[in-house]
Amino acid sequence: MKYVIALDEGTTSTRAVLYNIKSGKIEKVKNIPVKQHYPQPSFVEESAPEIYSSTLAALIEIIETVGADNVVGIGVTNQRETVVAWERSSGKPLYNAIIWQCRRTVDYCASIEKEYGELIKSKTGLKVDAYFSASKMRWLIDNVPQVKSALLKKDLCFGTIESYLIFKLTGGKSFVTDYTNASRTMLFNINTLEWDDELLKVFDIPKHTLPTVKSPDSVFGEFEYGGKKIAIAGAAGDQQAAAVGQGCFESGSAKITYGTGMFMLANIGSKIKHSRSLVTTLGYGLNGPVYMFEGSVFNSGSAVQWLRDGLEFFKRSKDSEKLATSVASSNGVYVVSAFTGLGAPYWKGDATGLITGITRGTTKAHITRAVLEGMAYSAREIVDIMQEEGEISLDSLRVDGGASQNNFLMQFQADICNIKVDRPIERESTALGAAYLCMIALGIKSASEIAIARKSERIFSPQMDNAEREQLYNGYKNAVKRCIL
Ligand code: ADP
Numbered sequence: 001m002k003y004v005i006a007l008d009e010g011t012t013s014t015r016a017v018l019y020n021i022k023s024g025k026i027e028k029v030k031n032i033p034v035k036q037h038y039p040q041p042s043f044v045e046e047s048a049p050e051i052y053s054s055t056l057a058a059l060i061e062i063i064e065t066v067g068a069d070n071v072v073g074i075g076v077t078n079q080r081e082t083v084v085a086w087e088r089s090s091g092k093p094l095y096n097a098i099i100w101q102c103r104r105t106v107d108y109c110a111s112i113e114k115e116y117g118e119l120i121k122s123k124t125g126l127k128v129d130a131y132f133s134a135s136k137m138r139w140l141i142d143n144v145p146q147v148k149s150a151l152l153k154k155d156l157c158f159g160t161i162e163s164y165l166i167f168k169l170t171g172g173k174s175f176v177t178d179y180t181n182a183s184r185t186m187l188f189n190i191n192t193l194e195w196d197d198e199l200l201k202v203f204d205i206p207k208h209t210l211p212t213v214k215s216p217d218s219v220f221g222e223f224e225y226g227g228k229k230i231a232i233a234g235a236a237g238d239q240q241a242a243a244v245g246q247g248c249f250e251s252g253s254a255k256i257t258y259g260t261g262m263f264m265l266a267n268i269g270s271k272i273k274h275s276r277s278l279v280t281t282l283g284y285g286l287n288g289p290v291y292m293f294e295g296s297v298f299n300s301g302s303a304v305q306w307l308r309d310g311l312e313f314f315k316r317s318k319d320s321e322k323l324a325t326s327v328a329s330s331n332g333v334y335v336v337s338a339f340t341g342l343g344a345p346y347w348k349g350d351a352t353g354l355i356t357g358i359t360r361g362t363t364k365a366h367i368t369r370a371v372l373e374g375m376a377y378s379a380r381e382i383v384d385i386m387q388e389e390g391e392i393s394l395d396s397l398r399v400d401g402g403a404s405q406n407n408f409l410m411q412f413q414a415d416i417c418n419i420k421v422d423r424p425i426e427r428e429s430t431a432l433g434a435a436y437l438c439m440i441a442l443g444i445k446s447a448s449e450i451a452i453a454r455k456s457e458r459i460f461s462p463q464m465d466n467a468e469r470e471q472l473y474n475g476y477k478n479a480v481k482r483c484i485l
Contacts, residue, residue, distance in 0.1 A: 003027075003071050004444075005062050006434035009055055009078040009161050010238065011099065012036065016058035017428065018066065019435035021444060024453060026428055026435075028065060030058040037096065042103040048084045048093035051161065052168050059169075060225065068228040074169075075234035075438030076220075077241035077430050078161035080184045083136040085147045086164065088157045091172050094146040097161070098136040105135035116202055123189045123196050125272070125280030125291075127347070133160060134186035134203045141205070156209045160185070162235045163211045166220050169232060174221035177211040179289060180240040183282035188213070190282050191272060193289065216240070216284045217440040217447075234437030239263050239294065240283045241433030246398040246424065247454040249286045249447060254386065254394050255429065256379055256413075258403035261343075262300035264382050265292045268390040275389040277345035278382065284437070286447045293390050295344040295382035299353075301403040303337035303371045313364045321408045324369035332357035333370040334479035345385055348484050356479045372406065376413040377476040383417050396420040396459075400429040407460075415464035416473060425457040 001020060008015040011034075018028040032054040037045045063071055081100035086093045098104070113128045120128055130136075137158050140147045150156035159167065163177040182188040182195075187203065187210070189196035195207055214220065216236040222229045236244065239257070243265045246255040251269035256262060267283060268291050274280055275293055283292040304320050307313040314323060334356045336342075341349040355367065379397075387394060397419055403409060404423055414421040426432055439445045 001066065001070055003066055004073045004075060004435045004438045005059060005071055006075045006077065006431040006438070007055055007059060007165065008238070008431045008434060009051060009076070009165060011079045011101070014051065014054045014058055015431065016055070016062040017431035017435070018062050019432070021072070021439065026426065026431065028062060030061045032058050036099065042106070044099040044102040045096035046099055048086070048097045048164065051097060052165060055165055063225060068225050068230060071230050072444070073231045073233045073438040073442050074223060075434035076162045076165060076232065077236055077238050077434035078165070078181070080160065080181060080237035080239065081131055081133050082161050083133045083140070084159055084161065084164040085137070085140045085144070085150075086157050086167070087150050088155045088172070088175070091168060094150060095140055095144045098140070100131055102136065103130050105130040105139050108135050108138065112202065120186060120199065121274065123191065123199060124186050125183065125190050125274065126186055127279060128186070132184055132186040134199070134205065137205050138203050151206070151209065154208060157211070158205070158209045159211050166232055166235070169223045170221035171224070174232070175211045176220050177213055178216040178218070178235045179213050179282050180216055180236040180284065182213045184237060190280065190291070215288060216437050219441050231442060233441035234434055234439070236284060236433060236437055238430050239265055240281070240292070241437070242400065242429040243267070243292065243433065244284055244436050245429030245431070245433035246400065247451045248283070248398065249451045251290070252392045252394060253398070255398040255400065257401040257429070258300050258375065258399065258409070259401040260300065260302045260305075262297040262375065262379060264295045264379060264386070266386045266390060266392065266394065267292055268392055273390055275385060277347070278385055278389070286451065293386045295386065297378045297382070298341065298343045299337045299339045300375050300378070301401070302339065303335065303375065304403065306337070306339070307368055307371055313368055317402065318405065320368050320372060321406050323365050324372050324408050327363070327365040327369060330370040330373055331359070331362065331366050332475070333362055333366045334476055335367065335370040335374045336479050336483045337371065337374055338483055342484065344382055346484055351483050354479065354483050356482065372409045373412055374476070375403065375409060376416050377473060379413060380417050380473060383419065394419055396422040398422050398424065400424070400427045410460045411463070414460040414462045416469060418462045418469060420462070421460040422456050423458050423460070425455045
């Protein structure tokens, strides 16, 4: 038996996933939680040594279950945008990892938005935001004396998580990243696929602090274990890896991940396009880089969590389906779950949520149904923009993530978008994508073989008539309008 291992370093845990090349199945998963630290309001950090040690522990445990001889490669996927600063000579981190959620550089970003917003958008596809890596790097130079001093000694490395992990796993031999991760830094030119000198000047970040950028299907280095060398091959940011896992290789294919938040990525082909309200990012296609529109909604499954834990409507998230389908409709109730502001396409950080249309007859079931419907409406808003501004026509939505198990939600999603919803058998799309990239890098399988490997578990076809669809959706649009007044 031959295996590849996908390392999936996420925001709250690190996982090592054992993938059997012959059967195409995931056989074992080791999950180790990683602690988040909040040293000040709006600061979010994690210990870089803890990220590495938990990744290493998970990796070794999985290698030992099958023996190093049977592991042909290790692929890496990771929480994106998060930044680690470390010393090149020793590999020692100089500060905690600054997590993508951290808002410490909001004011700095606001101060450069006016002058550089357009330039940054045209070169990187991104809007100026504290979410992306560049302002976090700037903060580290300005506020951490050890980072400044390593910079002056030309001994500073900045990297996103996969870059830091690969550096450590190769004993400092490989200082590399892949272009999907690089495209989330605000420093990488997605037209030329290079670090952009002009942007490096704007943020005052010297190029020698940044890793060499390679294609996601590259061999990045070797990990030595028990006298054996295992190739580290294949790397991509988590959302792009999920798109690979879902086989979104061609223009017009899209995936939606319903977790705590909702992330949608659509392949818009090999010609760059810009959207007014979505970001453009790099993904991996059949012939190398492709452009993708990305839309993120901060609260999706978290609204179901709120019903479960906050309002105590039910005990398990999956019980939401039974409750929602116990009534024939939400009876005019709409829930906009903007608990932490509204993401795409509004970008209103200060918005709060609301419930509209309640009457004396409104029950828990109506509200629960309206929460699930709200998740689908917020996806429709993004789907519409992707099709219009991306000039693509989506023939299906490939779904994954915890809430994709909810059949009511999936059917309603298909109905409200008037697009088929396609749920695969294997829903570990992120880890699967890293395993696929690893096999492509090592020449075990081609991208076109992988593109056809995906198997649907269930396809939800639209059943709602147009008039009803548009009437329901307009109701939601009206509710959102009141949210952003
Ligand atoms: P994350 O990786 O963001 O933690 P997951 O992909 O594990 O998220 O999905 C968990 C989220 O999905 C939770 O917010 C949970 O409330 C929601 N969820 C899980 N199962 C269901 C279900 N059957 N119906 C609706 N929501 C669900």
